[in-house]
Amino acid sequence: MPRNNFEEFVRNVSPEPIRYIQRHNRAAHPRGGRTEKRRLPIVKICILASSSAGNSAFIATDKTRVLVDAGLSRREIAKRLAGIGEDIRRLDAILITHEHSDHTTGVAAIVKASNRSIPVYLTHGTARFIEWGECSPAVESFQAGCSFSIGDFDVASFTLPHDAEDPVGYTLTAQGIKVSIATDFGYVPDSIRVHLRGTDLLLLESNHDLEMLRVGPYPWSVKQRVMSRRGHLSNEVAAGFIENDLDTGVSTLVLGHISEHNNHPELVRSAGLKALNGRALFTKLVVAEPGVQSEVFCY
Numbered sequence: 001m002p003r004n005n006f007e008e009f010v011r012n013v014s015p016e017p018i019r020y021i022q023r024h025n026r027a028a029h030p031r032g033g034r035t036e037k038r039r040l041p042i043v044k045i046c047i048l049a050s051s052s053a054g055n056s057a058f059i060a061t062d063k064t065r066v067l068v069d070a071g072l073s074r075r076e077i078a079k080r081l082a083g084i085g086e087d088i089r090r091l092d093a094i095l096i097t098h099e100h101s102d103h104t105t106g107v108a109a110i111v112k113a114s115n116r117s118i119p120v121y122l123t124h125g126t127a128r129f130i131e132w133g134e135c136s137p138a139v140e141s142f143q144a145g146c147s148f149s150i151g152d153f154d155v156a157s158f159t160l161p162h163d164a165e166d167p168v169g170y171t172l173t174a175q176g177i178k179v180s181i182a183t184d185f186g187y188v189p190d191s192i193r194v195h196l197r198g199t200d201l202l203l204l205e206s207n208h209d210l211e212m213l214r215v216g217p218y219p220w221s222v223k224q225r226v227m228s229r230r231g232h233l234s235n236e237v238a239a240g241f242i243e244n245d246l247d248t249g250v251s252t253l254v255l256g257h258i259s260e261h262n263n264h265p266e267l268v269r270s271a272g273l274k275a276l277n278g279r280a281l282f283t284k285l286v287v288a289e290p291g292v293q294s295e296v297f298c299y
């Protein structure tokens, strides 16, 4: 890797010079471990948007830059990437979880405006439901559950119980750092628990407060759909997952895909904190506020 490229990448992450971290070497010492000093293997993550109004996450190493979902306009995604020192024209791939517009609104425009062919990864079923208009992207469709590589990242997909054609969540692993995106699902089957093991940063859905949904403005049929096993995860179910199943290694937990009508960030925060307190973990809790991009997380 050219040294100046690496340093430019680090500057975009942080004004500090290249940093070193101490990591717990659990693999070498399963009963207690030892700390070792080594060069920081940087993975940079920014949740550009996470709510019922739009979803997109940027995940990068110094060589590979990907988006998971593009549920904002191209212009807005470009603006939010520029805000963290990134250029939308330098994306290496887009991963799509499912066809709902809050995950796909900007994807065709991003592909169309790119002067190089950005591959778009999505399941066979989802691929049939994307309107590409005049652009003809390099579609890399796959069977839900498949794993593959994109540059520095080992990507695994897992099926989600959600009312879309063929929806998936993703884990992306580079240099031993695992980032997991799990939103848009009505309950937590064992297969999802297994896929989320070993995660360092987890974006987990905490969509609605059950009582706010019950008394809220949606028609009853929509309320039933949201609450169903193929709907969205409530604060209560997300808290149950944190209490019982959250991997002890998760250092950052981002609760997101918050409904703007049936939830409030402070309800999400208090339910998440209460659940985490029961575990006595050192996990940092972040609530993805609708309409606001997250801080940049670095590993």
Ligand SMILES: [Zn+2]
Binding pocket: 098, 100, 162, 164, 184
């Ligand atoms: Zn959806």
Ligand SMILES: [Zn+2]
Binding pocket: 051, 052, 055, 100, 102, 103, 184, 257
């Ligand atoms: Zn969604």
